[in-house]
Amino acid sequence: MAEYETHDYEVLVIGAGGAGLRAAIEASANQARVGVVTKSLLGKAHTVMAEGGIAAALSNVDERDNWRVHFADTMRGGQYLNNWRMAELHAKEAPDRVRELEAWGALFDRTKDGRILQRNFGGHRYPRLAHVGDRTGLEMIRTLQDYGIHAGMEVHMECTVITLLKDDGRIAGAFGYDRERGRFLLFRAKAVVLATGGIGRAYKITSNSWEYTGDGHALAYEAGASLMDMEFVQFHPTGMIWPPSVRGILVTEGVRGEGGVLKNSDGRRFMFDDIPENYRAQTADNEEEGWRYTQGDRDARRPPELLTRDHVARCILREVREGRGSPHGGVFLDIAWIKNRLPNGAEHIKRKLPSMYHQFKQLADIDITQEPMEIGPTTHYMMGGVRVDADSQMSDVPGLFAAGECGAGLHGANRLGGNSLSDLLVFGKRAGEYAARFAKNNGAASVDPQQIDAAAQRALEPFNRTGESPFQVQQDLQELMQNLAGIVRREEEMQHALIELRRLEERANRVAVAGNREYNGGWHTALDLRNLITVSEIITRAGIERKESRGAHFREDFPSKNDAVGRCNIIVRRDVSGEMQVIREPLAEMPAELKQIIEEMK
């Protein structure tokens, strides 16, 4: 029999980033007893890394903006695979969520008349991102954290959930361990909200922190929930590439929003050479107009550097492959040039992009006010996730909710910058509200001691054997996914990846860890590996199924769009025999009034 400590909650939130904290605050406000489990310390979640801002049609900077434009932008960016109801709710509710954050103490940069300032970002027609310099994520998480600690929730820091518990089909709680001492913990709960973030650690080059091991995706899959859109992994076009130890660290899109330009080794602004048809009408065709746009000229169209991330990432890759890359295998991102246009340009850059200035100064010995940065694509965001009901965020497992990056639907085939922070707030709130409601309307569920014992026993197995290091298997997995299921994909490479994944799974089942259960990095990695391998397989299978190129999913063997699969979402779930099942599901029909909005905004 496993020994464990038991905690009882009405709503258990797994993850304490933006979505988790917002869900916990809302569930607490709805009088639920709330527990929050987080793998890190409170306030350290990956949300702190968000730089650009929160997209919300406040129309403070351009009064032409409204929820309809934001909705249409989001759908266009997602290549119309988005769940239209989520895109609608998101566009309508994001402004209130931003204002609420301000009422809780967040301090955004201001317009001249004292309202929340908004900045330009890729794929957004008007300046839309509420921001604080380039550290918006920190402002957001600290605001939610400091508000949340007075809201009544109980927080379990540095704890990892290893399995979800069910009772006759519905959710009953979760079982995990505390990282500090390695003791097991049982959380009984009437409703569970997954807010575990993404999967970036499945790839070698990533902007994501160690926590991003696809825990929520894998837990939900194993609990029988459906996952959707898992082939869509966003590779952010601008990650640091030199020196090697900083490879992957994000360079905010805000650099381009402030006038930064992309150049190849010939000094050419190559983004002008490839502007997709559906963005041509709203993209500048000359440098002068692009510059005016970044400086707030409302009649100017945006420069092609601010096209969607999937497109910019592929253009960069093309330049590198065709021999026009920078010395370390990327291209140049130049913000220093704006000194030719602005008096006190260097000071302006430092004021607008302070974190970027320090990041390059400290980690790469580069002064971005003087010389260009070398950048290249980095694994950044998972558009796919747990399939949820748009309004309530509940999955197909009754009582199991998902919000933020580990949920699916809002972003379709490609997420726009700034739509992530607003996603966390809008759907974090909804998940918290509906989870509290579910908990009120349903009695206590019972947990199965056998399921708990099996999970505990499995977790401890790495201590009882000799074998290879979990770190080696993790590295090999990251290498594999980077090479065979990365930015550019091919059928045979992904088929090969599936075979290799099976081998890695066998190796993962044999890894051994030394030492004891106290804060043991090797043990933690051994347990995270299972989730990483599960999500890697799901990504690969979904990628094979989508035989077309759309948004972030680019198939070299199917380089164009294909309407047959293009009108479907790809769903992955476990069938009754325990096998992974991949299904095409037709998109839900959009109501006429939303269709009309999209038509009008074309």
Added chain:
Amino acid sequence: MSNETGASTATFRIWRGNSSGGAFHDYTTEISEGMVVLDAVHRIQAEQANDLAVRWNCKAGKCGSCSAEINGNPRLMCMTRLNALPLTDPVTIEPMKAFPLVKDLVTDVSWNFRVKPQIKKFTPRLPDASDGTWRMAQADVDRVQEFRKCIECFLCQDVCHVLREHRLFEYFIGPRFFVNTAALDMHPLDTANRTADLRQNQGVGYCNITKCCTNVCPEGIKITDNAIIPLKERVVDQYFDPLRKLFRIFR
């Protein structure tokens, strides 16, 4: 082109142990261009010491998880480049000393998370714009942004002698939370008065402005000059102003 091939090695003297004791262990590992201390620790963990305990998260100086003492200096491991350290001698890496040790480089910083809720929460004035929100000038926002940059790495708490040497954890909230209080007090919308708490329960008087905290702040916040001294002045104004004292007597 890549010059990663010029492989060289360095030795790291890392504290291994838990609350019942420990010792330094030397690990020699390969180093490459641009590496930071956290990279070396990770390489050692992956190749030589799988069970090494190290807390980290973003590896970009934004989350404040990987605080440690490197050659005796409190720093973030992810923002300390090896080429800024003399590598002829072993690089010493120890856990923060002000907090109880959990294991190896990881300390129990939970005290900080218990202190924070004791600070009066943000209390905004009523919205004053017709749309139910507020108007604020950029200049007023800028004044507090310095404090809001804090990433809660707790290095300032680690070096503060009131905590590190005198262990006054029950009477003193430490530099991080003076910065937190200053951020709230100088927030353009906030209306709460935290001065009595500062004096009575939070021990602002114990700080004798040696600026050790300011010196180690990875965000460059002028903790002593811009946060603590103004808070001390508030306490003086409210409690030790002779005119106010008289006013209180005759009220």
